[in-house]
Amino acid sequence: MGNVISLDSILGLGELKAPAETPVAAASGCVSSSCGSSDGPADMDPAVWEKVKNHPCYSEEAHHYFARMHVAVAPACNIQCNYCNRKYDCSNESRPGVVSEKLTPDQALKKILAVAQEIPQLSVIGIAGPGDSLAANGKNTFKTFEMLQKKAPDLKLCLSTNGLALPDHVETIARYNIDHVTITINAVDPEVGQHIYPWIFHDHRRWTGLDAAKILHERQMLGLEMLTSRGILVKVNSVMIPGINDEHLLEVNKAVKARGAFLHNIMPLISDPAHGTHFGLTGQRGPTAQELKALQDQCEGGVKLMRHCRQCRADAVGLLGEDRGDEFTLDRIEAMGEVDYDAEAARTYREHVENERAGRHAAKAAAQAEVVETVGDTVQPILIAVATKGGERINEHFGHAKEFQIYEVGPKGAKFVGHRRVDQYCEGGSGDEDALDTVLSAINDCAAVFVAKVGGCPSKKLEAAGIEPVDRFAFEYIEESALTYFKDYAERLSQGAINSRAGQDAVIRTGAFTARRA
Amino acid sequence: MAYKIKASDCTACGACEAECPNGAISFKKGAYAINPSICTECKGQFDSAQCASVCPADCCVPA
Numbered sequence: 001m002g003n004v005i006s007l008d009s010i011l012g013l014g015e016l017k018a019p020a021e022t023p024v025a026a027a028s029g030c031v032s033s034s035c036g037s038s039d040g041p042a043d044m045d046p047a048v049w050e051k052v053k054n055h056p057c058y059s060e061e062a063h064h065y066f067a068r069m070h071v072a073v074a075p076a077c078n079i080q081c082n083y084c085n086r087k088y089d090c091s092n093e094s095r096p097g098v099v100s101e102k103l104t105p106d107q108a109l110k111k112i113l114a115v116a117q118e119i120p121q122l123s124v125i126g127i128a129g130p131g132d133s134l135a136a137n138g139k140n141t142f143k144t145f146e147m148l149q150k151k152a153p154d155l156k157l158c159l160s161t162n163g164l165a166l167p168d169h170v171e172t173i174a175r176y177n178i179d180h181v182t183i184t185i186n187a188v189d190p191e192v193g194q195h196i197y198p199w200i201f202h203d204h205r206r207w208t209g210l211d212a213a214k215i216l217h218e219r220q221m222l223g224l225e226m227l228t229s230r231g232i233l234v235k236v237n238s239v240m241i242p243g244i245n246d247e248h249l250l251e252v253n254k255a256v257k258a259r260g261a262f263l264h265n266i267m268p269l270i271s272d273p274a275h276g277t278h279f280g281l282t283g284q285r286g287p288t289a290q291e292l293k294a295l296q297d298q299c300e301g302g303v304k305l306m307r308h309c310r311q312c313r314a315d316a317v318g319l320l321g322e323d324r325g326d327e328f329t330l331d332r333i334e335a336m337g338e339v340d341y342d343a344e345a346a347r348t349y350r351e352h353v354e355n356e357r358a359g360r361h362a363a364k365a366a367a368q369a370e371v372v373e374t375v376g377d378t379v380q381p382i383l384i385a386v387a388t389k390g391g392e393r394i395n396e397h398f399g400h401a402k403e404f405q406i407y408e409v410g411p412k413g414a415k416f417v418g419h420r421r422v423d424q425y426c427e428g429g430s431g432d433e434d435a436l437d438t439v440l441s442a443i444n445d446c447a448a449v450f451v452a453k454v455g456g457c458p459s460k461k462l463e464a465a466g467i468e469p470v471d472r473f474a475f476e477y478i479e480e481s482a483l484t485y486f487k488d489y490a491e492r493l494s495q496g497a498i499n500s501r502a503g504q505d506a507v508i509r510t511g512a513f514t515a516r517r518a
Numbered sequence: 519m520a521y522k523i524k525a526s527d528c529t530a531c532g533a534c535e536a537e538c539p540n541g542a543i544s545f546k547k548g549a550y551a552i553n554p555s556i557c558t559e560c561k562g563q564f565d566s567a568q569c570a571s572v573c574p575a576d577c578c579v580p581a
């Protein structure tokens with residue numbers, strides 16, 4: 001299990017910067033922590049914050065600290081999407097709807113308890129498929145939640161659905177205290193929807209074309225309204241499909257905001273002929289990193305955007321960005337015998353995070369105030385790629401990073417804007433050329449890459465590509481470091497020592513994210 | 519008359535089992551199968567065979 005985020009990479013290392021004199025209110029223009037979905041209590045309803053603060057998918061801040069686990073108990077589906085192929089099942093893949101292990105509710109319960117035992121960061125149990133969690137009457141989904149609630153009532157429950165069957169199940173969802181629901185909504189206009197959904201199964205028959213898209217749309221909107229009116233938090237996922245719904249997603253953003261959605265998560269289409277999906281076979285491409293970011297930026301101001309979604313597999317285990325599923329295979333779980341649930345470790349961990357948070361909010365505000373003072377607001381923001389294992393710190397080796405978190409830093413503060421997957425570039429010690437090129441193309445729009453450590457050879461290549469490798473902030477907090485770097489960058493820029501790096505784009509890498517560990 | 523499942527295409531998702539109005543479909547020996555003596559082709563109950571309409575792999579077919 002070597003590379004798992006260890007508690008001491010979160011605890012202890014590096015000191016908290018002195019708490020800010022700056023009152024939080026003074027910094028409320030757009031501090032890092034009030035952009036995107038990373039808001040703290042300052043501008044969020046306390047009741048909502050209470051629900052999301054430990055949920056890695058709903059709170060950008062929590063995703064540095066808490067782990068989620070998906071159990072694949074729902075293989076059936078009631079619609080067909082052009083980006084999904086239900087026959088496909090490959091353990092080297094990492095996208096929704098793909099899973100290698102289907103579980104019965106009993107097996108799922110056992111697996112959850114075993115994982116909770118070993119990973120105190122675990123705070124959320126989700127059911128996201130591999131089909132639709134509410135298809136086939138949601139039988140397995142609700143059975144699993146029912147048992148779980150009795151055994152481990154402190155774990156949060158969530159589910160994802162395409163929305164078709166949602167209105168029929170809102171009562172049950174409320175009854176089981178499921179306080180987060182994700183609906184995948186790719187269109188709010190059947191004209192657009194018909195190019196994404198070839199058919200649906202509803203009211204005992206198969207519908208196609210415009211009819212199918214219209215029914216699905218109406219059911220999604222109804223389900224969304226029913227949930228939000230009951231105070232259940234709803235996140236909307238949309239898959240960005242260039243040429244089909246890319247511009248239309250602005251409309252989706254407005255429509256779901258009007259109906260009370262809490263977060264909107266725009267994900268890139270994952271498309272490859274080898275997946276055998278309709279889009280894969282017809283050569284429909286996914287968006288580039290800058291196309292995705294441009295759309296996300298345009299939606300800013302609408303429903304809060306979630307930029308940290310990893311499009312996890314339906315059986316993912318661990319912190320976002322890692323998947324420890326391989327450690328908890330069915331065979332291993334079966335061999336464990338009875339597993340008891342002990343909430344103590346989880347409670348201690350949650351208390352630690354509470355303490356850490358208070359200091360973090362103040363430190364970020366202070367660092368940002370300093371930048372505004374010294375840099376002014378004329379310098380263009382830059383992107384920085386960060387190698388991290390979690391805990392909001394720069395604590396990963398360049399060669400070990402399986403993904404880079406992307407921060408935009410400028411006079412308005414530092415904010416998390418996304419993540420880029422890369423192949424594990426360094427398996428044994430000697431870097432491999434092609435893999436390094438992959439990393440370069442994935443972070444080509446960044447001015448610098450922050451790492452805990454980086455070798456001499458990749459360092460040179462990065463510099464040659466115009467991306468500065470930076471290891472002087474090793475084990476420090478990401479946002480404060482980014483701001484310090486930006487201050488320095490602005491100074492060098494004004495002295496003409498460097499040129500600004502604008503107009504670059506990067507490639508979104510999909511698949512290849514199994515995070516298998518030696 | 520009855521429907522059957524082409525086992526080679528079946529993804530074992532179980533969607534058909536949940537839709538069959540007669541409980542004719544079950545998971546046995548690692549695969550889903552239709553019991554032909556129970557299957558009515560949904561005649562008199564629905565306009566289309568429910569299993570065939572919901573199956574994502576289009577592998578529920580007339581026997």
Ligand code: SF4
Nearest residue numbers: 057068309310311312
């Ligand atoms: S797929 Fe997205 S929403 Fe689901 S757990 Fe992963 S990050 Fe969260």
Ligand code: SF4
Nearest residue numbers: 538557558559560569
């Ligand atoms: S045709 Fe109808 S009765 Fe026969 S197996 Fe399919 S759903 Fe059941």
Ligand code: SF4
Nearest residue numbers: 528529531532534573
């Ligand atoms: S719906 Fe089709 S694929 Fe799914 S179990 Fe039934 S026959 Fe197999």
